[in-house]
Every structure is written in structure tokens, then in C-alpha cells.
Amino acid sequence: MASTDSSLVLLEADRLALQVGERWLCCEFSLRLAAGECLVLLGPNGAGKTTLLHTLAGLRAPTVGSVRLGGRPYADWDSLAAARFRGLLAQQQPDHFSASVLQTTLIGRHPHLGRWGWESAEDVAVAQAALTEVGLAELAGRDVLSLSGGERQRVSIATLLTQAPRLFLLDEPTNHLDLHYQIAVLELFARLRRQGHGIVMVLHDINLATRFADHVILLDGKGGVLAGTRDDVLQPDHLSRAFEHPIRRLDVDGRTLFIPD
């Protein structure tokens, strides 16, 4: 994933390999993500997409190789400074205690506040703007426990926007979302990408990956990794092999679609 200006590289992984238990999830591979780029991780269930994403987020150490955020290994980052640079949308969003939507969204300001800091009017404005972005401005006062799955996912996305990182790591951002919000959310991150943010996301929908990715990493669940530009990786034979299901490519109205046979 070449970028000519190395000062803009947000995330690098060098000869990365991950092992969970006895199983190798991916053989050694490298990646570079520059500002303004979108990388999509694709692969079948259990292939290790989330593990890879969490490794890239610095939540777990790679078995082999190294990960550098903004040119520095995670060990050299202060945890709060790292949280201002990269944000993670996790797959599971547990809510066990009631709290208002606005209050939950404001949690994203945590790395921007000092130890004794209290959210200011500006922080509240940031959170409200984020809620507006995901169409939840009207629900700011509602209890998160009363929301639907899709609305909770949008609260999580608003929390991440409130965190305002340079690099977004998204684990299935379209989870629980209806068609309208799937596109709206991905368009939102595409807009952030054009503003110079970096995006790494796990997606299940090959057609959404086709539409939004610059680069794709395809995991086959057996340790094989195919990394490259969208057009190199998203080929019917590669996809069929990874998903162990025949996948056909259709070109309709100038758009490329992949459908299972």
C-alpha cells in the first residue's frame, strides 16, 4: 500500500503474523495505510478479521512482526495520546446500566479530558454534532437501554466520532443497520477519508467493499492472506477460494457486483 509521503502514514504493520491457540490466522504480511485511504478486511467467519483489527488497534500484541501507529510502536504511545490518534468501533456494545444517549456519546471525550476534567459545553457540542451525523439528534435524551440494535450501533458510531481520532478502525460498522443507514454510515466515513482520515474496516458485504475500499486484505481462514488494491484482490476466483463458495462477477450500469452462485 504505497504512499509517497511517509509523514502521512497513519498505520504500518511489518511482517505480521497472528496465532490464536494453535491456529495461525495469517502468514507474514505487511501493510501501510496513509491518510486519506480506506482499507477493508474481508474473509469468512472465524478467519481472524476482528483479531487482526484489534492487533492493528494495539489491543493485543502480534505473535510475529510489529505494528506502528503514526510511525511509533504502541509501546511508545501514552494510552490517552493513542486514543486521540486512533479510535475503534468494537463489534459488541454492551449496555447493562441505563444512561442517556448524550451521556453515552460523551464517553468518547475521555481521552481529551484531564484526570479531573469534566465535559465542557464544547464537548457537549461535539457530541451533539456527532449524534446529528448519525441521525440521532432527536434521541439525545433517551435511555440507551430503550434503543433498537441499529440505534445502539449508531450511538457507538457517534461515540467514536466524538472521540475524533485521525484513524478509524471499524469492526463491522454496518452491523444491525438498515440499508439506508448502511450507506449513510459508509458515506460518512468516506467523507472523513477525503478529509484526510484513515479508515480500516471489517465488512461482510463484498459489494460494499467494492464501493468504498482503496485496499483490501482478504483472509481465507486457513492462514492465507491476499493484500493489495481493491481491483487486484476483489476477483471472483480469489473470493470463491476464500469463501469456499462460487462467486460470480456482474457488471451492471458501470458498477461491479459480486453474487454467490
Place this chain on the structure above:
Amino acid sequence: MPGRTSSGYVIAGLVLAGACALAWALAAGDLPIGLGEVFDALFRGAEGMAADVVRELRLPRAVAVFVCGGLLALAGALMQVLLRNPLADPYVLGVSGGAAVGALAAMLAGASSWAVDGAAFGGALAAMLVVFGLAHGDGSWTQTRLLLTGVIVAAGCGAAVTLMLSLATDTRLQSMLFWLMGDASGASRPWPALAVLGAGLVVVLPFARDLNVLARGEATATALGVRVQRLRYLLYVLASLLTAAAVTLVGSVGFVGLIVPHVVRFAIGNDQRLLLPAALLAGGTLLTFADTAARTVMAPVQLPVGVLTALIGVPVFLFLLSRNPR
């Protein structure tokens, strides 16, 4: 989100309520003493029987009960965050069971009250270390594993307690049962526990916003810059120590540690920066009112304080639950 100013009002209101509870606890009893005399006894070094009753009998007990309520409510709030489970209470991980085994073993051996206190605290710490070690076993330390380990250790302690009760002589049995029910009348040394309570609050308050973040799940909290594992160890050790201090002081008073954090959460929300000090004050206030009522409403009969906290708390809790459909 409660702002800083409104949070200040909530805390000020609770401090006032706590002061009222303590004043009533010092004034009420077989020998009614006016508030003016209570004030003189406390702050002007008045002489005489009324002053001695206030200083020597009622003050240690009132402080002990207030501190015990505060410790249990704070420990309960921390356990609920640690286990991310609204049903968690300070006793769920076996700390009180360990304390009971220690205290009853000391009583069975005919030890002095100091030794019983020491054995209770030692038993609580032993239970805490056993649960910590076993739950940590494979390094995963998940909530479920921690909870299951704690519940099993508590069950083992319960069996040991039953065994000791069946071995005890009749004279000792009475005091052992009283210890198990929670008995404030013997609490004459509240000051070490008060120090534990103050230290606990001072240690946890700087991390209060981290606890808010932890509620979003481990991965999200780590990505937001919270050092999750360190925070969970801190929570576990702190909640266990607070519980151990409370149980050593008064015994296993039920209900306060489970219900008070919930009542406070209903009233002011789940922001831990406000919830933790508010739960502490509310727990202390509730237990002080309950204990004073327990020793005065049916005087000279003294009711177990745990019964009264439940009688007051259950309807209040159910009312709040039904009022908050949200």
C-alpha cells in the same frame, strides 16, 4: 450528564441528610437527649451522664453504622462496575463468607473480640486472595470466570460456617448467630474502618471517569485509553477491602450494598464521578436511620438492622423501579 454544579448540590443535600441521621442517632434512645446537649457533648466537652452516653456509647455506634453503610454501598457500586452486572453486591465474590469463617473459627476457639475482628478481616483477605488466584488461573480473568469462582468460594465458606455452628456450644452459638446477622451494638472501634472508607474514596475518585468508560466494554475502553486490566485489579482489591472492613466492623448486613447503588443510579444517573460519593453518603445515611429505628421503635427490644434496611429499602426500590419505565 449531571454538570459539576448540580452534582455539588446533590452531594451537599446528601451530606445534610447524613448529618440529620447522625444527629438523630445521637439524640434518640432509652435516655432521650436534646440536640443542644448532643452538640455540647461533642464540641464543648460537656460533663455528665448525658455527655458520656453520647460520647462513649452512641457516637461510636452511630459512626460505625454510618461507615459500614458507606463502605457497603461504595463496594456494591464498584462490584457492579467490575462485574458489569446489576445484580452484583459486595458479598457476591465470597469476601463476607471468608470473614464469617474467620470470625466464627475465632469465636469457637474462645478468642477475644479484638482477635475475632482480626480473624474476620484475615478471613476476608484470604477469600479475596483465593478468588483472585483461582479466577486468574489461565490469565483470562473474565467477568464470568471471576463471578463463578467467587460464588463457589462463597458456597464453600457457607458450608464451613454451617459446620462450625453445628459444632458450637449453646453459649457460643448465640454470639455467633448475632455476628452473622450483623450486630452494631458491639461496634465500639469504628475509626480504622472510617480511615479505610476515606482512603477508598480518595483512591477511586481519580478513576471515576475511567469506570464510566469501562461500562462500554473492554475493547472500547482500551481503545479510549483506559488501562483496563490495571483498573479491574484496582476495583477488585478496593471493593474487597471495603467489604472486609464493613463486615469486620458490623457483620454481614445485607441489602445496602445491592440496593443503595441502584436507588442512587435511578435518582442521578450512572456517572461514577457522582454516583460513587453519592452512594457512599446515601448508604451511610440509610443504615444510620435504620439502626436508630431498629433500637428505638420497639425498645427495649432491638431489631436486627438488616431487617429494617430491607423493610425501608424494598418499597422504595420497587417504587423507583415502577416510576422509571423510560
